[in-house]
Amino acid sequence: MRRTVFPHKVLPWLLLAPQLAITLIFFYWPAAQAFRQSVLKEDPFGLSSTFVGLANFRKVLSDPNYLNALQVTVVFSLLVAFGALAIALFLAVQAEKIIRGKGFYRTMMIWPYAVAPAIAGMLWLFMFNPSFGTLAWPLRQLGIQWNPLLDGGDAMALVVAAATWKQISYNFLFFVAGLQAIPKSLLEAAAIDGASRRHAFWTVVFPLLAPTTFFLLVVNTVYALFDTFGIIHAVTGGGPGKATETLVYKVYNDGFVNLIMGDSAAQSVILMVIVIALTAFQFRFIERRVHYA
Amino acid sequence: MKTKSMLAIGLVAMPFAAQAQTEISWWHAMTGANAEVVEKMASDFNATQSDYVVKPVFKGTYPETLNAGIAAFRAGQAPDIIQVFDVGTGVMMGAEGAIKPVAQLLTENGATFDKSQYLPGIVAYYSNPAGEMLSFPYNSSSPILYYNKDIFEKAGLDVDNPPKTWEAVWAAARQIKESGAATCGYTSTWLTWIHTENFAAWNNTAWGTNENGLSGIPELKLDSDTYVKHFQTLADLAKEGVFVYGGRTSEAKQNFTSGECGILTESSGGLGDIVKAGINYGIGQLPYDATVEGAPQNTIPGGASLWVMGGKSDETYKGVAAFFNYLSQTEVQQFLHEQSGYLPVTMAAYEASKASGFYEQNPAREVPITQMMGKAPTENSKGVRAPNLPQIRDILNEEFEQMLAGQQDAATALKTAVERGNTAIRDAAGG
Numbered sequence: 189m190r191r192t193v194f195p196h197k198v199l200p201w202l203l204l205a206p207q208l209a210i211t212l213i214f215f216y217w218p219a220a221q222a223f224r225q226s227v228l229k230e231d232p233f234g235l236s237s238t239f240v241g242l243a244n245f246r247k248v249l250s251d252p253n254y255l256n257a258l259q260v261t262v263v264f265s266l267l268v269a270f271g272a273l274a275i276a277l278f279l280a281v282q283a284e285k286i287i288r289g290k291g292f293y294r295t296m297m298i299w300p301y302a303v304a305p306a307i308a309g310m311l312w313l314f315m316f317n318p319s320f321g322t323l324a325w326p327l328r329q330l331g332i333q334w335n336p337l338l339d340g341g342d343a344m345a346l347v348v349a350a351a352t353w354k355q356i357s358y359n360f361l362f363f364v365a366g367l368q369a370i371p372k373s374l375l376e377a378a379a380i381d382g383a384s385r386r387h388a389f390w391t392v393v394f395p396l397l398a399p400t401t402f403f404l405l406v407v408n409t410v411y412a413l414f415d416t417f418g419i420i421h422a423v424t425g426g427g428p429g430k431a432t433e434t435l436v437y438k439v440y441n442d443g444f445v446n447l448i449m450g451d452s453a454a455q456s457v458i459l460m461v462i463v464i465a466l467t468a469f470q471f472r473f474i475e476r477r478v479h480y481a
Numbered sequence: 482m483k484t485k486s487m488l489a490i491g492l493v494a495m496p497f498a499a500q501a502q503t504e505i506s507w508w509h510a511m512t513g514a515n516a517e518v519v520e521k522m523a524s525d526f527n528a529t530q531s532d533y534v535v536k537p538v539f540k541g542t543y544p545e546t547l548n549a550g551i552a553a554f555r556a557g558q559a560p561d562i563i564q565v566f567d568v569g570t571g572v573m574m575g576a577e578g579a580i581k582p583v584a585q586l587l588t589e590n591g592a593t594f595d596k597s598q599y600l601p602g603i604v605a606y607y608s609n610p611a612g613e614m615l616s617f618p619y620n621s622s623s624p625i626l627y628y629n630k631d632i633f634e635k636a637g638l639d640v641d642n643p644p645k646t647w648e649a650v651w652a653a654a655r656q657i658k659e660s661g662a663a664t665c666g667y668t669s670t671w672l673t674w675i676h677t678e679n680f681a682a683w684n685n686t687a688w689g690t691n692e693n694g695l696s697g698i699p700e701l702k703l704d705s706d707t708y709v710k711h712f713q714t715l716a717d718l719a720k721e722g723v724f725v726y727g728g729r730t731s732e733a734k735q736n737f738t739s740g741e742c743g744i745l746t747e748s749s750g751g752l753g754d755i756v757k758a759g760i761n762y763g764i765g766q767l768p769y770d771a772t773v774e775g776a777p778q779n780t781i782p783g784g785a786s787l788w789v790m791g792g793k794s795d796e797t798y799k800g801v802a803a804f805f806n807y808l809s810q811t812e813v814q815q816f817l818h819e820q821s822g823y824l825p826v827t828m829a830a831y832e833a834s835k836a837s838g839f840y841e842q843n844p845a846r847e848v849p850i851t852q853m854m855g856k857a858p859t860e861n862s863k864g865v866r867a868p869n870l871p872q873i874r875d876i877l878n879e880e881f882e883q884m885l886a887g888q889q890d891a892a893t894a895l896k897t898a899v900e901r902g903n904t905a906i907r908d909a910a911g912g
Contacts, residue, residue, distance in 0.1 A: 233576040234555045319727065319736045337726055338719075338886040427729065428882035444548050446872035447572060448909070 219460065225453035232447040244454035253430060254438065254455070261434040264348060265412035271352040272408055273401065276359030281389070283360075284367050294364060301357035305415060309422030312350035336424065340431030343424045347432050350423060351416045359404050366400035367393070406470050413463065435459050505800045506560040507537045510546040510785070514753065515620070518821050526807045533800035535562075543785065544871070547572070550790075554579055559790040561797055562804075564619060566785045567674075568870040570607065571694070573788050574615060575868050581789040581798065583805065584614040590802035598809075598827050602853040603782050606864040610696040616786035617805050620823040622750035623780045623849035624675045626650075626765040629663070632743035633763075636662035643744075643765030650744060650768045651714060651723075657743040658723045665725040665742040667718070668733040672726075672881055673874040674783055675746050675767070677703055680711065682862035683852075684770045685778040694866035698910045701873075701902045704895040707773055712884065712891035719885045726885050729878045748783055749849035752822050764845035766852055778862045780852045784823065824850055869909035876901045 194200065226244055230237040248254050279297060286293055300308070315323045318335045327334040336342040370393060378388040394401075417436050420426065426433035426441060433441070439459065443452025511519045516539060523535040540546040543566035550563040565573050573580055587594040596604055596614065603618045628643045636657045644650045654666025669675055681688035686707045689699030718724035725742055727733025737745035738758035746767060747755075755762055769777035789801050807813060814830030817823055819839055825831045831850060834840065840847040856862075867873050877898050884894035 231575065232551050232572055233579045235576060235578055319725070319741055320739060337728055338882055340886070425729070427879065428886060429879045429888075441875070445544060446869060446875065447551070448869075448872075 222453045222456045222460070225449055226457045227450075228453075229450045232449070240450065244450040245458070248451055248454045248458065253433075256430055257433050257435050257438045260344075260430070260432060261413065261436075264344065264351075264416075264432070264434055265409060267348045268351045268355065268412040268416065269405065269408040271348065272355035272359050273404055275352065276356045276404075277363050277397075277401075279356070280360050280363035280367055281393075283364060294360075297360050298357045300354055301361075303354060305351075305354060305418030306422045308354045309347075309350050309419035312346060312353070312419075313423045316346055336428075338428050340428055343428055343432050347416070347420050347423050350419045351412065354419070355408060355411055359408065362400050362404055363397070366397045370396050402470075402474060405474070406467065409466065409470070410463070413459075435462075502531065503533050503794075503796045503800045505533055505535045505562065505797060505804065507535055507562040507564075507787075508540045508546055508550060508560040509537055509564040510540060510543045510566070511564070511620075512539075515821055518817065522808065522813070522817070525813075526804055529807065530803065533803060535800075535804055543569070554790065559792075561790060561793055561801055563788050563790065564785050565616070565788050567606070567783045568874060570616070570786070571866045571868050571870050574609060574866070579791050580615070581791045581793070582609075582613055582615045583617045583787075583789060586789055586798055587802050587805060590799050592802050592806050598829065600824065600826060600828060600831065600850075600854065602779060602858060602863075603824070603826060605695075605858055606782050607786050616788045617808070618782070618786045618826045619784075619808070620750070620821070621782040621784040621786075621826065622748045622822070622824060623782055623853050624671070624679050624746055624767050625749050625845075625848050625852070626767055627737060627745045627747060627751075627755055628763050628765065629737070629740065629743050630761040630763050632657055632663045632740070636660040636743065640763070643763055644768060645766065646771040647711065647714075647768045648771060651718060654718065654723045654744055655721075658721070663741060663743045664722070665736065666723040667744040667746075668725045668727050668736045668742040669746040670727065670731040670733045670748065670751070671783075672729070673877045674748075676711070676715070677708070677877060678865040679767060679780050680708070680770075681865065682781045682858075683767055683778055684773045684776040685859055685861045686770075686773060687861050688865050689867070692860040692863060695863050698906060699867055701899045701906070703877075703902075704892070704899045707770060708895055709892050711770065712881070712895060716884050716887075716891050716894075720887060726882070729874075749824070749846075750784065750822055752845070764848055766848055775859075777852075777855065779855045779858055780849070781862065781864045782824065782853065819846075822846070824853070867906050867909075869905055872905050872909070873902045876905065 227239060227241060228237045229240045229244070283290065283293055283297065303311070313321075315321050316327075316334070316336060318324050318328075318337055324334050333339075334342060336346045374392055374396075375388055378392050383391065413434075414436055416434070417440065420432055420434060420437050421440075424432045426437045435455065436459065439452050439455045442448045442455065507519075507523065509516075509519050519537050523537045527534050538560070540549045543564075546563065547565055547569045550560065550565070553559045559579075584594050584596075594614075596612075599614075599618070600621075603621050604614055607616045607618055608614045626643055630640050633640045633653075636653075637660060638653055638656060644653045650667060657663050657666040678688060680686070681693060684707065686705065687693065687702040689701045689703075691697035691699050693699060715724055719726060725733075725736055727736050731747065731751060733742075733745065734747055734751055734754055736742045737747070738755060738760060740760060766777070767780055787805075789798070793801075808817075809827055811827065811829045811833050814825045814827050815833045815837075818825040818830060818834055825834060835847075880889075880894040880898040880901075883889050884891055889897075
């Protein structure tokens with residue numbers, strides 16, 4: 189292979205400058221600030237600040253509430269990521285079978301993605317609020333004790349449902365595109381070989397969708413970890429108790445409600461490490477099994 | 482040509498005109514009708530004189546406004562006046578150097594500041610241990626009892642005499658549920674503010690040591706028998722479905738305005754929404770625990786006050802002092818009180834409202850005032866303060882939620898909350 193050599197030395201840097209500036213100002217600078225604050229103990233107004241080394245990290249990691257938030261995050265993220273992927277794949281496969289009104293059906297499937305997370309949260313809250321929710325009442329009539337204000341499980345179900353619902357559209361879009369890229373001839377060959385539709389799906393379609401699925405898995409994990417803050421904030425505020433307090437929510441709560449800047453910064457740093465590790469893991473181990481066509 | 486030169490003169494002249502007037506920024510958290518009152522206060526003051534211009538800026542919810550103020554201070558861009566809610570008082574008081582005590586500001590700028598002209602309960606809440614008033618009380622409220630008269634009638638309860646003690650509330654709530662008059666007997670907003678902080682003052686039972694934190698860093702006392710008994714009853718009633726939990730802040734108001742619950746305890750500031758809901762409501766005093774000696778004592782204010790930030794110019798402080806003087810005027814206070822449902826801050830305004838016959842027409846509006854002024858405050862009833870009160874409220878709410886869900890009894894909930902709370906207070910105070 190021959191490396192292409194460009195004659196200009198300055199121009200590439202000039203062209204890169206805007207992107208680099210944005211990355212530096214909006215990513216590296218705040219991250220550096222988080223590192224700095226995570227080793228300090230400060231009052232809210234920043235009038236006094238003392239260097240405490242790793243004390244904030246020790247405090248955070250030995251806090252049972254932090255471990256609880258970690259557990260909540262794992263459960264929440266797994267449910268949301270797998271739920272959103274499975275439902276979207278199912279819907280995309282069904283959408284492929286439709287002959288008339290395909291476009292309309294797809295459009296209807298995609299629009300929830302345009303709804304902001306906090307609004308999505310409010311919609312679900314209005315439907316399922318135990319006192320004024322339009323769908324909470326029929327649930328109670330069915331004899332289901334529905335109370336997300338006090339029952340942690342109900343609250344978790346509600347935020348998972350809202351977060352999943354919002355992400356299905358996005359996944360659906362990619363799965364539809366992925367499905368269309370699969371050559372019809374392969375499916376026809378499978379049919380000739382006598383494979384059932386189900387069999388053909390799992391042995392032909394699903395493996396060929398792997399690049400899409402992998403990409404979505406990464407995106408969905410990051411979504412469940414970070415972008416669901418608005419939903420949790422609007423629906424449960426982390427409660428009842430600490431049943432829906434995720435790691436991100438705890439960073440917000442400790443930093444901006446309780447004004448404990450050091451703890452909050454230490455948690456952001458830990459969160460940063462977790463995400464880097466998770467993404468590295470996904471690329472290192474899961475991507476190996478993915479075949480790009 | 483002529484217009485052009487006029488414009489040029491205008492442009493040159495403008496900075497001087499602007500310089501003659503000192504601008505005073507006022508960050509607030511008021512929405513709806515209350516935001517209109519803020520705008521009116523500012524524009525009325527601006528119209529009375531030409532030296533200062535007060536500019537109100539809406540900054541979101543109470544916590545958001547406080548955070549915006551803190552962030553702005555750290556960036557050296559603090560506003561002149563900031564509205565901070567009751568639980569943020571401890572945070573602001575801990576920030577010596579970031580703030581300018583209001584009493585000091587007023588006396589330095591030639592305004593005579595006479596504490597006795599203000600409602601004692603409110604002054605005590607916003608003063609430091611030495612008795613110096615640090616912030617200017619703007620909107621104060623107090624918790625009271627609301628009841629649905631139609632539901633009371635259906636349940637066979639006395640429509641004109643709302644229950645006065647907690648015992649009587651529990652009995653009435655049970656009767657409402659059992660008679661089928663409503664699906665829920667009793668609900669309450671702000672469990673922490675009403676059932677711990679005001680419960681402490683109203684029943685003269687310590688919330689914490691050091692005068693509930695007013696004279697020093699407190700240690701929580703919420704696991705004493707009186708609280709355990711009170712909360713165990715609440716938990717039992719929740720299990721029976723007689724008490725319904727609405728949420729950590731004012732969500733439970735919905736349960737009352739929708740006609741689901743017969744009785745509600747909520748801030749006097751919540752009156753507007755209840756009137757708007759159009760239900761046949763009545764108002765009573767906040768219930769007290771009759772088994773406690775000396776109850777009822779007095780309730781404590783909630784709401785918010787105005788803080789003046791430190792490090793501003795003398796000219797700015799002069800303007801702020803003039804504005805606060807304007808706000809203290811009897812007619813202004815009377816307007817604020819009668820229009821918005823906030824409590825009047827000065828005795829003169831209260832007397833004026835009384836003399837005008839306002840309370841004869843609106844007897845309910847006097848309940849929170851008489852409640853708060855009933856008796857001279859004791860060490861348990863001046864208020865509640867901690868360097869991290871928002872966090873303490875969070876901890877209490879979390880434990881209460883687990884208690885109401887039946888996962889733990891009241892004694893365990895309160896004991897855990899006190900332990901967690903005391904650790905958090907020590908951490909916050911140690912920094």
